[in-house]
Amino acid sequence: xxxxxxxxxxxxxxxxxxxxxxxxxxAINVIRHFGVIGECNIQYALxxxxxxxYIIEVNARLSRSSALASKATGYPLAYVAAKLALGIALPDxxxxxxxxxxxxxxxxxxxxxVKIPRWDLSKFTRVNTKIGSSMKSVGEAMAIGRKxxxxxxxxLRMVDENVMGxxxxxxxxxxxxxxxxxxxxxxxxxxxxxxxYSIQQLxxxxxxxxxxxxxxxxxxxxxxxxxxxxxxxxxxxxxxEAKQLGFSDRQIAAYVQSTELGVRMxxxxxxxxxxxxxxxxxxxxxxxxxxxxxxxxxxTSHDVDFNDEHVMVLGSGVYRIGxxxxxxWCAVGCLRELRKLQKKTIMLNYNPETVSTDYDMSDRLYxxxxxxEVVMDIYNMENPTGIILSMGGQLPHNIA
Numbered sequence: 001x002x003x004x005x006x007x008x009x010x011x012x013x014x015x016x017x018x019x020x021x022x023x024x025x026x027a028i029n030v031i032r033h034f035g036v037i038g039e040c041n042i043q044y045a046l047x048x049x050x051x052x053x054y055i056i057e058v059n060a061r062l063s064r065s066s067a068l069a070s071k072a073t074g075y076p077l078a079y080v081a082a083k084l085a086l087g088i089a090l091p092d093x094x095x096x097x098x099x100x101x102x103x104x105x106x107x108x109x110x111x112x113x114v115k116i117p118r119w120d121l122s123k124f125t126r127v128n129t130k131i132g133s134s135m136k137s138v139g140e141a142m143a144i145g146r147k148x149x150x151x152x153x154x155x156l157r158m159v160d161e162n163v164m165g166x167x168x169x170x171x172x173x174x175x176x177x178x179x180x181x182x183x184x185x186x187x188x189x190x191x192x193x194x195x196x197y198s199i200q201q202l203x204x205x206x207x208x209x210x211x212x213x214x215x216x217x218x219x220x221x222x223x224x225x226x227x228x229x230x231x232x233x234x235x236x237x238x239x240x241e242a243k244q245l246g247f248s249d250r251q252i253a254a255y256v257q258s259t260e261l262g263v264r265m266x267x268x269x270x271x272x273x274x275x276x277x278x279x280x281x282x283x284x285x286x287x288x289x290x291x292x293x294x295x296x297x298x299x300t301s302h303d304v305d306f307n308d309e310h311v312m313v314l315g316s317g318v319y320r321i322g323x324x325x326x327x328x329w330c331a332v333g334c335l336r337e338l339r340k341l342q343k344k345t346i347m348l349n350y351n352p353e354t355v356s357t358d359y360d361m362s363d364r365l366y367x368x369x370x371x372x373e374v375v376m377d378i379y380n381m382e383n384p385t386g387i388i389l390s391m392g393g394q395l396p397h398n399i400a
Contacts, residue, residue, distance in 0.1 A: 001181060003043050003065055004135040007155075008115040010072045013148065014209045015046075022051065036060045038081035041069065048209070064140075064353060068115055071142060071352035071367070073107035074279040074292050074359070097281055097359055098288035110283035111294070114151040115142045115352065118159045119183035120321045131181040139319030142352045144279070144367055145246060146298030148215045153246030156186065158350050158369055159318055161395060164251040166219045168194035178205040189213075193220040219245055223255055231258035236270035243272060243297035249373050264373065274377055275299035279367075292359045294367050295377060302381075308344050310363065312384040314396035315349025315356045317370050327393040328354040334391045335362050346384060348375065349392075372399050 012020060027042045034040075041063065043056040059065065062078055070077040076096050080103045083093045093103035117137030121127050141158035145151035153165035163170070168190040171177070177188045185206070192202060199213045206213075222245055226238070234256055242252050249267065250260040274295040280288040293304065313334050316327035331347070332355050338345050347362035348370060359365055364382075368374050370392070379387065389396040 001131055002133055002135045004137055004140075005117055005131045007117075007186075008068065008113075009148065009151075009212075010069075010113040010115075011109050013112075014211050019046065019051065023053065026053075026055075030055070030058060031060075034058070034060065038084050039066055039077050041065045068140070068142065068352045071357060072113040072115070073109065074281040074290065075107040076359075095281060097290050097292065098286065100288055101282055101286055105282060107281040108283040108285070111144055111146055111277070111279070111296075112148050112151045113142060113144050114148070114155040115140055116155040116159050118318045118320060121183055123321055129182045129184070131183065136183075138321055139324065140352065141318045141350055142367070143350065143369075144294040144296075146277075146296045147244060147246070148212075149219050150244060150246035150296065150298060152215070153219065153248075153251075154369055157248060157371065161317075161371065161398070164254060165246065165248060166190050166216060167251075168220055168223060173197075175205060178202070189216060190220060193217050194223070222247070226252060226255035229256060231256045231262060231266065234266070236272060239267045239270055239272045240297065243267075243274070248369075248371065250371075260373070264376075272297070276302045276304055276366075276381065278303040290359065291362070291364045292367065293364060295374065304364075306382055308363075310344045310346045310382055310384045311338055312346040312348065312379070312382065312387045313338070313356075313362070314370055314375065314387065314389055314392045314399075315347060315351065315354065316392040317349065317395045318351055319353065323393045325354075327391065328356050331356045331391040332361060334388060343385075346378070346382060348378065370395050370399070375399060 023044055030042060031040050039062055040060045042058050044053050045056055046053040066077050074097050079096055080093055090104045091102050095101045095103055118139045119137050121129050141155055143151045143154035143158055145154060156163055156165055167187060170187040171184055171191050173191045173195050174188060177185060193216060199210050202213050203210050249263040253260050253263045274297050276293050277296055277299055278290050279292040280290050282288055313331055315331045316323060335345050335347060344363040346364045347356055348366045348368055349357050350367055350369060351357060357365060366378055389400050
């Protein structure tokens with residue numbers, strides 16, 4: 001299956017330390033053998049039962065995968081690659097994100113990233129929905145959280161704003177659909193877990209690693225728990241647990257027969273609020289202050305202060321047929337103009353392929369969902385002087 005068609009999770013959750021270091025050493029050997037200076041990404045196929053592996057491709061260029069790696073780690077790959085091409089050595093290059101460490105530091109992550117591609121196959125008749133070695137996806141969304149479940153559910157909502165998360169009621173259970181990877185297989189897995197399939201049964205059918213299936217089961221188990229209560233009976237502890245597993249207010253409302261605003265008001269009364277965390281490429285081992293931020297409920301404090309006045313700009317979200325890079329160009333133009341007017345800016349977007357999600361385009365970059373809930377959460381914390389909706393196409397307009 002093509003890399004661009006795969007769901008990517010970083011850091012790798014299912015590789016042993018030995019496997020990870022084996023692939024890392026091979027990558028360095030390959031790059032030295034080819035004499036590559038700059039950026040290079042290698043795609044592997046690794047057998048889950050032995051240490052046999054194949055190199056599928058070696059890309060000595062900045063591809064969509066490198067854009068994802070750069071945004072997922074906060075490590076400025078293109079910037080460092082350009083410096084290397086000029087003959088400057090890694091220890092002499094400052095990490096422009098942290099400002100204190102050098103480019104020699106390998107990025108370490110104290111969070112979980114999930115990237116999911118977006119397919120617009122429903123817009124075509126007679127199209128084959130099976131996923132294989134040719135790339136059919138038109139865009140991708142990247143979500144950041146402190147738990148796999150949190151990032152995974154966020155990413156599913158980012159890919160399609162009409163989806164509530166890991167929803168077990170979108171698709172019927174079908175063993176044939178579980179065997180073949182398609183653009184909607186995730187929701188068949190959700191339905192199968194809900195109807196009582198065991199992890200082993202699902203592993204035999206899908207060949208998705210049991211670790212991921214266990215995490216998905218945590219989500220469907222909590223759906224069952226929510227469905228047993230009415231909104232009046234939901235406790236603060238349940239709200240916190242739901243939010244830590246990546247449930248949105250709208251999603252909780254659907255399971256407890258309430259409305260999004262009703263759930264939001266009750267959650268705020270209980271004092272269940274998200275926290276803002278920063279991506280600093282060094283997993284907080286070194287003091288570093290960055291403007292690259294995400295929101296999580298798996299935390300107890302903010303990493304930033306909210307003292308300055310900002311203007312908030314909403315981006316376009318995932319690329320799709322009919323709405324792609326032109327809206328990002330609008331958003332970037334808007335950020336640059338605000339900067340000329342000496343206004344501090346907040347960017348909200350979650351598309352790793354865009355210029356607007358470069359850390360140096362805005363004063364604060366929130367790599368987050370563009371939904372009513374998240375926009376209001378950020379608005380209440382940052383209290384910006386204004387929000388610009390008109391630069392991101394359909395998605396921000398629908399919120400308005």
